[in-house]
Amino acid sequence: MSLVSIRKTEDYRQEAVDRAVALHFEALGVEGDLRPGMKVTIKPNLLTARRPEQAVTTHPAVLLSVVKWLKERGVESITVADSPGGPYVAAALRTVYAVSGLKALEGPFKLNYDTGWREVRCAEGFENRSFNIINPLVDADYIINIAKLKTHSMTTLSAGIKNLFGAIPGLQKPEFHYKYPELRDFSNMLLEIAATVDADITVIDAVEAMEGNGPNGGDMRYMGLTFASRNLYAQDYVAARLMGLEPEGIPMLSLALEKGLFSPEDVELIGDKVQAPETPFKLPDSATLDFMTFVPKIFRGCAHKVMTKILRPLPKLEAEKCIGCGKCAESCPPHIIKMSGGRAVIPTRGCISCFCCQEMCPVHAIKVKRRLRRAK
Ligand code: SF4
Ligand code: SF4
Numbered sequence: 001m002s003l004v005s006i007r008k009t010e011d012y013r014q015e016a017v018d019r020a021v022a023l024h025f026e027a028l029g030v031e032g033d034l035r036p037g038m039k040v041t042i043k044p045n046l047l048t049a050r051r052p053e054q055a056v057t058t059h060p061a062v063l064l065s066v067v068k069w070l071k072e073r074g075v076e077s078i079t080v081a082d083s084p085g086g087p088y089v090a091a092a093l094r095t096v097y098a099v100s101g102l103k104a105l106e107g108p109f110k111l112n113y114d115t116g117w118r119e120v121r122c123a124e125g126f127e128n129r130s131f132n133i134i135n136p137l138v139d140a141d142y143i144i145n146i147a148k149l150k151t152h153s154m155t156t157l158s159a160g161i162k163n164l165f166g167a168i169p170g171l172q173k174p175e176f177h178y179k180y181p182e183l184r185d186f187s188n189m190l191l192e193i194a195a196t197v198d199a200d201i202t203v204i205d206a207v208e209a210m211e212g213n214g215p216n217g218g219d220m221r222y223m224g225l226t227f228a229s230r231n232l233y234a235q236d237y238v239a240a241r242l243m244g245l246e247p248e249g250i251p252m253l254s255l256a257l258e259k260g261l262f263s264p265e266d267v268e269l270i271g272d273k274v275q276a277p278e279t280p281f282k283l284p285d286s287a288t289l290d291f292m293t294f295v296p297k298i299f300r301g302c303a304h305k306v307m308t309k310i311l312r313p314l315p316k317l318e319a320e321k322c323i324g325c326g327k328c329a330e331s332c333p334p335h336i337i338k339m340s341g342g343r344a345v346i347p348t349r350g351c352i353s354c355f356c357c358q359e360m361c362p363v364h365a366i367k368v369k370r371r372l373r374r375a376k
Contacts, residue, residue, distance in 0.1 A: 001266050001267075001268050002229065002230075002231035002233075002234035002235075002262050002266055002267045002268065003027070003028060003229060003230065003231075003268050003270055004227060004228075004229045004231070004234055004235045004238045004267055004268070004269055004270070005023070005024045005027045005028060005227065005228045005229060005270050005271045006225060006226075006227055006238070006242075006269060006270070006271045006272055006274055007020040007023055007024060007225065007226050007227075007271045007272055008020075008224055008225060008272045008274070009207050009224060009225060009226040010207075010224055011207060011224075012052070012059050012061040012062075012207055012208075013061075014061055014064065014065070017059075017061045017062055017064075017065040017207075017226070018065045018068060018069070020065070020226045021062070021065040021066055021069055021203070021226070021228075022065075022069060023271065024203065024226065024227075024228035024271070025069055025201075025228065027228075027270050027271065028201065028228060028229070028230060030201060031073060033142065033200060034070075034073055034074070034075060034142075035141070036074070037076075037077075038075060038077070038141045038142055039077045039079070039139060039140050039141045039142070040070060040075055040077060040078045040079070040140060040141070040142045040143075040144065041078075041079045041080075041081055041136045041137055041139070041140035041142075041143050041144075042063060042066060042067070042078065042079070042080045042081070042109070042143075042144045042146060043081060043082055043137060043143060043144070043145045043146065043163065043164065043166065043167065043197075043199065044057065044058035044063055044080060044082055044102075044146045044148075045057055045058045045082070045146070045147055045148040045158075045163050045166065045205075045215075046058070046082040046084045046096050046097075046100055046102075046166070047084055047085055047166075047215055047216060047359070048084055048085050048086070048096065048216060048359075048360065048362070049084075049095045049096045049098075049099035049100065049362075050099060050100065050216070051099060051100070051101070052100065052101045053208075053220075054220070055148070055150070055208045055209065055210045055218075055220040055221075056148070056150075056210065056215065056216050057096075057100045057148060058100075058146045058147070058148050058205050059101075059148075059205050059207065059208070060100065060101040060102055060104075060105055062146060062203065062205040062207075062226065063080065063102065063105075063109075063146055064105055064108075066144055066146060066203065067108050067109045068108070071108055077110075078108065078109040078110065079109065079110045079111075079112050079136045079140070080102060080109050080110070080111050080112060081111075081112035081134060081135075081136035081137065082096075082112075082134075082166045083134050083166050083167065083168060083169050083170055083173075084096050084166070085173070085331060085356070085359060085360050086170065086171070086327060086330060086331060086360060087170050087171055087330070088115045088134070088169045088170025088171070089115055089170070090113045090115060093111070093112070093113055093115070094113075097111050112134075112135075112136045114134075114135050114136065115134075115169070115170075116134075116135045117132045117133055117134050117135060117138075117169045118132070118133060118135060118138045119131070119132055119133075120132075120133045120138060120196055122192055122195075122196050123195060123196070126192045126195075126196075127185075127188060127189070127192060128189065128192050131167070131168060131192070131193055131196050132168065132169055132172060133167045133168070133196070133197060134167055134168075134169055137167050137197055142200050143197065143198070143199040143200050143201075144199065144200065144201050144202075144203065145160055145163055145164060145197075145199035145201070145202040145203070145232065146163075146202075146203045146204075146205060147159050147160045147162070147163035147202060147203070147204045147205065148163075148204075148205050148206075148209070148210070148215075149204050149205065149206035149209040149210070149223065149227075149239055149243070150209060150210035150211075150214035150215045150218065151210060151211050151212060151213075151214040151215075151218055151243075151281055151282070151283060151284050151287070152214050152215050152284065153213060153214065153215070153217075153284040153285075153286045153287070153355035153358055153359065153368070154183065154186070154286070154353075154354055154355050155183070155186070155187065155190070155250070155251070155252060156245070156249075156250045156251075156283065156284070156287050157236060157239075157240050157243075157245065157250050157252070157253070158214060158215045159204055159232075159235070159236045159239050159240075160194075160199075160202040160204060160229075160232035160233075160235055160236050160239075161190055161191065161194045161232055161233065161236050161252055161256075162190060162215075162252070163202075164190070164193050164194045164197045164199065164232075165190060165193060167193060167197045168193065171330070171331070173331075173356075174331050174332065174333040174354075174356055175333065176189055176333075177333040177352065177354040177356055178333035178334055178352065181352035181353075181354070183251050184251050184255065186354075187251040187252035187255050188255055190252050191233075191252060191255060191256055191259065191261070194232060194233075199232065200230070201228060201229070201230060202228065202229055202230075202232040202235055203226065203227065203228045204226065204227040204228070204235065204239055205226060206223045206224075206225040206226060206227060206239065206242075207222075207223065207224055207225065207226065208220050208221070208222055208223070209221050209222075209223045209243070209281070211243075211281040211282040211283075212282045212283075212284060212285075213284045213285060213286075213358065213364075213368075214284060215359060216358070216359050216360070216361070216364075217358060217359075217361070217364040217366075218282075218284070219282070221281060221282075223242075223243075225242070225274060227239055231261075231262050231267075233253070233256040233261040233262045234262035234264075234266075234267045236252075236253060236256075237253050237256075237257075237262065237264065237267070238267060238269065240253060241276055242274055242275075242276055242277075243276075243277075243280065243281040244276045244277050244278075244279065244280025244281055245280060245281060245283075284355075284368070285313070285367065285368035285370075286313040286353070286355055286358075286368040286370070312353050312370070313353055313368045313369065313370040314348055314351055314353060314368070314369050314370065315346050315351065315353075315355065315357050315358055315366045315367070315368065315369075316346070316366070316367045316368065316369040317343070317344055317345075317346050317365060317366055317367075318365050318366070318367055319343055319365075321363050321364065321365035322343045322344055322363070322365045323362075323363055323365075324339065324342035324343050324344070325362060326339055326344070327360040327361060327362065328344050328346070328356075328357035328358075328360055328361055328366060329344060329357075330360070331356040331357060331359070331360045332356060332357055333352060333354055333356060334350050334351070334352060336349070336350040336351060337357060344357075344365075344366075346366070355368075
């Protein structure tokens with residue numbers, strides 16, 4: 001049975017979030033996991049330097065509630081670590097910690113500045129033999145993954161599974177986009193990373209979630225919820241349903257189902273009763289449905305080639321907004337973006353439609369163009 005705990009969490013007032021986290025952890029029996037001298041690492045979503053109210057990063061109040069709960073139970077060693085987009089260097093971490101509101105809270109926990117990583121072997125039968133994982137996650141005795149609930153331009157959903165892509169150091173992340181340009185292959189890799197990191201508990205901050213062109217350029221959507229589970233696949237499935245999305249159409253979830261990582265029949269919801277909204281979350285302009293799921297297996301080879309050509313969305317620069325920072329070029333896996341005259345130049349040829357450029361653009365100057373629009 002996969003328990004998924006859901007709690008109405010009205011806003012980010014500390015006492016409201018403290019109460020929700022305490023109820024989640026009590027329901028999941030987290031206290032029984034704790035051991036004297038244990039090293040705990042918390043992995044928030046720190047995609048890039050954004051303020052808490054922009055709904056891009058894990059809200060500091062949620063992180064602080066988890067820290068307080070651990071401290072009250074005698075846990076001394078708590079490190080907060082993530083590898084945001086862009087280069088994994090101490091200066092970039094300092095900026096992200098300051099802007100996201102975490103720096104101001106440091107004391108009961110330690111913010112990570114160690115930018116090293118180690119190779120961690122994957123389980124037998126995985127496509128990848130190993131992953132390079134940032135040190136604080138390798139060194140941890142216990143990992144708490146605190147995701148932010150968002151739509152995502154490439155993977156449609158960013159929650160517990162996708163948050164663990166941040167275990168991969170800095171600019172090694174775009175290399176995986178290049179290695180796996182097809183969404184199903186990329187999604188399979190995300191599942192392999194999640195299994196290799198093997199977080200003990202995943203919490204989702206969905207008090208203020210994001211819809212539209214997430215994970216960075218979407219709009220805040222109030223949801224008033226937090227989630228927690230030991231099974232992050234089941235939890236992402238439940239969260240997607242409560243966003244009004246069809247989880248089976250999201251490749252990382254359809255693959256998790258195929259691999260038997262959870263089964264909807266074995267999911268038990270605990271906590272507050274919540275219904276899916278009447279108006280589903282707005283999808284990103286670039287969202288690609290996993291249409292292959294609905295095509296009979298014998299036709300999938302040719303259907304895939306044709307449909308990918310027709311449906312593939314591409315990035316489009318709104319040149320007047322571009323400030324020439326070069327963050328898109330830095331994160332472009334095939335290195336096709338060039339800077340010219342203080343602006344980005346984004347060619348179509350060679351583009352793998354990963355939308356890392358859109359994800360990293362601080363001024364939302366990159367939109368989506370496509371020949372066919374998906375039905376709303
Ligand atoms: S141009 Fe943008 S979408 Fe295309 S490959 Fe580069 S980062 Fe990905
Ligand atoms: S498109 Fe965005 S990320 Fe790229 S250079 Fe312009 S402002 Fe920077």
